[in-house]
Amino acid sequence: MSGRTAAGGAETLRAAADDLAHHDVVLVTLDSLRFDTAAEAKVPHLDALGPLRRACSYGSFTLPSHAAIFGGFLPNVTEEPQWDFYSREQRQLWRLSRARQQAVPRTSTLLRGDTIVEGFAAAGYRTVGAGGVRWFSSGHFPALFDTFHYWGPTGDSSDKFAERRRGDFALDHVEKLAGEVAGAERAFLFVNAAETHAPYTRGTGDAYDAETQRVVRAWSGGWNGGEVVPSTAAARQDMTRLREAQRIALEDVDRKLGLLFEALPRPAVAVVCADHGEAFGEDGWWGHNQPVPEVMQVPMWIGVVPGRGCQTAVT
Numbered sequence: 001m002s003g004r005t006a007a008g009g010a011e012t013l014r015a016a017a018d019d020l021a022h023h024d025v026v027l028v029t030l031d032s033l034r035f036d037t038a039a040e041a042k043v044p045h046l047d048a049l050g051p052l053r054r055a056c057s058y059g060s061f062t063l064p065s066h067a068a069i070f071g072g073f074l075p076n077v078t079e080e081p082q083w084d085f086y087s088r089e090q091r092q093l094w095r096l097s098r099a100r101q102q103a104v105p106r107t108s109t110l111l112r113g114d115t116i117v118e119g120f121a122a123a124g125y126r127t128v129g130a131g132g133v134r135w136f137s138s139g140h141f142p143a144l145f146d147t148f149h150y151w152g153p154t155g156d157s158s159d160k161f162a163e164r165r166r167g168d169f170a171l172d173h174v175e176k177l178a179g180e181v182a183g184a185e186r187a188f189l190f191v192n193a194a195e196t197h198a199p200y201t202r203g204t205g206d207a208y209d210a211e212t213q214r215v216v217r218a219w220s221g222g223w224n225g226g227e228v229v230p231s232t233a234a235a236r237q238d239m240t241r242l243r244e245a246q247r248i249a250l251e252d253v254d255r256k257l258g259l260l261f262e263a264l265p266r267p268a269v270a271v272v273c274a275d276h277g278e279a280f281g282e283d284g285w286w287g288h289n290q291p292v293p294e295v296m297q298v299p300m301w302i303g304v305v306p307g308r309g310c311q312t313a314v315t
C-alpha cells in the first residue's frame, strides 16, 4: 500500500464515505503519542493512510479518552484541510442513537448501543479488541468486546514501567488478530498500542533501550500520572532522550501496523490516533494526566487499507 498515490487514496476515501457502513473498521490508539513526535517520525504506513492531522483529545489520560472514543467521539479535528468524512463540521464517524436521535449526515454511521463497540456488535460486526496498558487488563473496556486480548503488565507490581520484551505488545500478534477478523463477515478491530507509552520501548533490550529504561526509572520514583521534573540541564537532557525514544518506538509501531494492514482480509476504514499526548519537561511536567497542550494535542490519521487476505484463520 505504500505505493498508493495520494489521488487514489482520496478516491478510496470518497468511496468509503459513501459506503462506510459496509467496511470493516480498524481503530488503533497509540498510547501517549504526542503530536510533534508523530510529525517528526518516519512512518510510511501511517503516511499511506492519509495526511497527519492535529486533533484535540477529550481526555488527558487513558480512561476518559477511551470513554469518549467508545462513546463515538474521536479526538476533535482542529485544523484544515479536512477529510471527506471527518471534519470540523462532521466530527463523528459514528454517532450513537443514545446520544442523539436525529438523522445523521451522509458520512456518519448511526450505531445503536451505549458504546460504538456494542453498536457495531448490534449491526452484525464481530468485535475484537486488544490492549496494552492496564486500563485494558480487566474491567469495563474489555467486557465490551466479543473477544479481547490483553498483552501488558500483570499483577500488582509496584514497578509500573516494567521492561517489555518483543512479543509483549498487542501489535506483536497481528496474525492472530487478523485471523479473528477473517472469521467474520464484518468486523470492528480495536488495538491499544502501548509501545509509545512509557517506558517507550521496542522491547529489544538493546543498549539504547537499556539506557532509556535507566532514565525512565530515575524519574519515575514518585509516579502519580505526571511527574514534576526540575529545569536543570541534566533533566532536560533526559527528557530529550525520552522524547526521542518515543519517536523510535513509534517507527517500530508503524512497521507493525504495515503488517497488520496487509494481513487484514478485506478493505477496512482505519482510524489511528493517540488517546492523549505526553509532556517531556515542558513547564516541569513529564508524563500525562495534566491537561497541558503537549498532552491534549494528539496526532490522527484516517484512511482506507485494502487488506490482502488471511488464507487461514489463526486461533
Ligand SMILES: [Zn+2]
Residues within 6 Å of the ligand: 031, 032, 061, 062, 063, 133, 275, 276
Ligand atoms: Zn493512554
